[in-house]
Amino acid sequence: xxxxxxxxxxxxxxxxxxxxxxxxxxxxxxxxxxxxxxxxxxxxxxxxxxxxxxxxxxxxxxxxxxxxxxxxxxxxxxxxxxxxxxxxxxxxxxxxxxxxxxxxxxxxxxxxxxxxxxxxxxxxxxxxxxxxxxxxxxxxxxxxxxxxxxxxxxxxxxxxxxxxxxxxxxxxxxxxxxxxxxxxxxxxxxxxxxxxxxxxxxxxxxxxxxxxxxxxxxxxxxxxxxxxxxxxxxxxxxxxxxxxxxxxxxxxxxxxxxxxxxxxxxxxxxxxxxxxxxxxxxxxxxxxxxxxxxxxxxxxxxxxxxxxxxxxxxxxxxxxxxxxxxxxxxxxxxxxxxxxxxxxxxxxxxxxxxxxxxxxxxxxxxxxxxxxxxxxxxxxxxxxxxxxxxxxxxxxxxxxxxxxxxxx
Numbered sequence: 001x002x003x004x005x006x007x008x009x010x011x012x013x014x015x016x017x018x019x020x021x022x023x024x025x026x027x028x029x030x031x032x033x034x035x036x037x038x039x040x041x042x043x044x045x046x047x048x049x050x051x052x053x054x055x056x057x058x059x060x061x062x063x064x065x066x067x068x069x070x071x072x073x074x075x076x077x078x079x080x081x082x083x084x085x086x087x088x089x090x091x092x093x094x095x096x097x098x099x100x101x102x103x104x105x106x107x108x109x110x111x112x113x114x115x116x117x118x119x120x121x122x123x124x125x126x127x128x129x130x131x132x133x134x135x136x137x138x139x140x141x142x143x144x145x146x147x148x149x150x151x152x153x154x155x156x157x158x159x160x161x162x163x164x165x166x167x168x169x170x171x172x173x174x175x176x177x178x179x180x181x182x183x184x185x186x187x188x189x190x191x192x193x194x195x196x197x198x199x200x201x202x203x204x205x206x207x208x209x210x211x212x213x214x215x216x217x218x219x220x221x222x223x224x225x226x227x228x229x230x231x232x233x234x235x236x237x238x239x240x241x242x243x244x245x246x247x248x249x250x251x252x253x254x255x256x257x258x259x260x261x262x263x264x265x266x267x268x269x270x271x272x273x274x275x276x277x278x279x280x281x282x283x284x285x286x287x288x289x290x291x292x293x294x295x296x297x298x299x300x301x302x303x304x305x306x307x308x309x310x311x312x313x314x315x316x317x318x319x320x321x322x323x324x325x326x327x328x329x330x331x332x333x334x335x336x337x338x339x340x341x342x343x344x345x346x347x348x349x350x351x352x353x354x355x356x357x358x359x360x361x362x363x364x365x366x367x368x369x370x371x372x373x374x375x376x377x378x379x380x381x382x383x384x385x386x387x388x389x390x391x392x393x394x395x396x397x398x399x400x401x402x403x404x405x406x407x408x
Contacts, residue, residue: 038269039200040085040086040270041073041084041164041165042069042072042073042083042165044235044270045237046069046202047202047234048196048200049197049200049201050193050197050203050269051189051193051196051204051232052205053207053229053230053237054066054204055208055209055222055238055239055265056208056218056240057209057211058208060239060241061260061279061308062170063094063097064109064306064307064308065279066092066167066169066204066206067092067102067105068109069082069204070124071090071106071110071113071115071120072084073164073165074088074120075119075123077115079113079309079310080309081310082277088162089122089125089161089162089163090123090124090165091126091127091158091161091165092125092126092127092167093129093166093169094129094169095128095168095169095174096130096169098130099126099128104286104303104305105305108304108306108307109284109305111284112282112309113309134150134173135147135173135174135176136150136151136192137184137188138177139176139177139178139181151195155198158199158201164201165203166203166204167204168192168203168206169206170207170208171205172225174192174205175188179226180225182226183228185225185229186226186228186232189228189231189232192232207223207224209222210223210225216243217238217263218238219238219265220236220237220238220265220266222238230265230266234266235267235268235269237262238265239262240261240263241256241257241259241260242259247259249366250362250369252362252363252366255362257281258280258281258282259279259281259311260278260280261277261278262277262278263276276313278312279311280310280363282307282309283304283307284305285302286303286304286305288302289302314363314364314366324380326355327375328375328380329354330353331381331400331401332401334350335350335398336386337349337350338388338396338397338399339383339398339399340397341369347399348368348372351371352364352368355368372399376399379402380401381402383398384400
């Protein structure tokens with residue numbers, strides 16, 4: 001091997017002992033109908049043999065989302081209303097949290113989603129980086145190098161345990177190179193891609209976004225550090241908490257941090273969706289007894305964890321024809337219905353009853369409010385003025401179904 005090639009090998013960390021012979025390979029014609037299909041595992045995000053990337057600021061819910069998604073894949077159940085195309089073994093390698101904290105999040109998710117021990121025994125693997133560090137690359141002033149024994153161990157464990165999805169959380173803790181060194185990050189990202197390719201495992205890298213000085217929602221281009229990581233990922237998405245403006249539309253300002261928006265940022269292997277998906281962080285009580293009787297607060301409270309559950313933005317286009325008919329029939333046959341949401345006989349209550357939704361659920365009430373607005377704009381309902389029978393006050397706003405007189 002020439003001195004110049006050896007220097008290049010040291011600089012970029014390639015574990016090569018001699019220069020490979022390069023031969024141009026002629027393309028082999030294969031009819032398109034006989035080409036093997038891509039092996040999607042979860043939604044149009046995780047696919048065997050490739051790297052996928054999730055980007056978000058701290059505290060949004062990246063880790064708990066990855067846990068519920070891994071449980072969804074291990075159980076074969078669409079816990080977040082996302083399709084599981086293949087039930088397979090999953091491995092979470094969390095490099096920030098302890099085993100104890102991970103157990104709380106995992107068991108909270110199992111409690112909330114009704115997952116049994118039998119469903120995940122032998123299918124769900126979890127490691128904490130606090131006990132077993134996972135570092136596949138190091139950088140010194142002189143060179144950047146891949147740590148081959150660690151890579152070999154990862155590959156061996158994936159194969160031995162038939163892992164279909166490996167979650168690395170966060171990506172930054174899986175290496176010791178400068179985040180802003182594009183060449184070094186390219187080396188690390190490409191090594192994760194090589195691991196995915198060799199094992200035919202889907203690798204999910206969790207990554208932080210940089211601080212954006214309050215510009216609003218972050219996107220995948222706001223991923224911290226060098227751009228080589230995003231370039232390597234075949235699918236990428238970004239998470240954002242519900243904004244104040246969005247929350248005001250649904251009367252959810254006080255609880256907006258419970259609602260998280262997922263948006264596609266990159267989709268090389270499937271059509272990119274322009275529509276955002278959502279999930280809600282639901283508080284789950286672990287009912288675990290206090291073990292510190294010296295601390296009065298600790299002795300009174302049990303632990304709570306946030307668990308992602310499926311949630312959809314309350315748009316009325318989600319109302320099917322049957323539900324629309326049920327709403328209009330219920331409103332027409334009952335009433336009178338007041339227009340203001342604070343009234344006991346608010347028209348939204350009729351919507352909730354027709355759909356079988358909880359009167360005390362803020363999101364359901366917001367959906368009812370949006371349905372009323374849309375039905376009025378579409379001409380199904382109309383607002384009119386009348387005297388309130390309870391207060392005898394005239395000119396109060398009511399809502400009725402078009403072509404139906406208000407009930408007497």
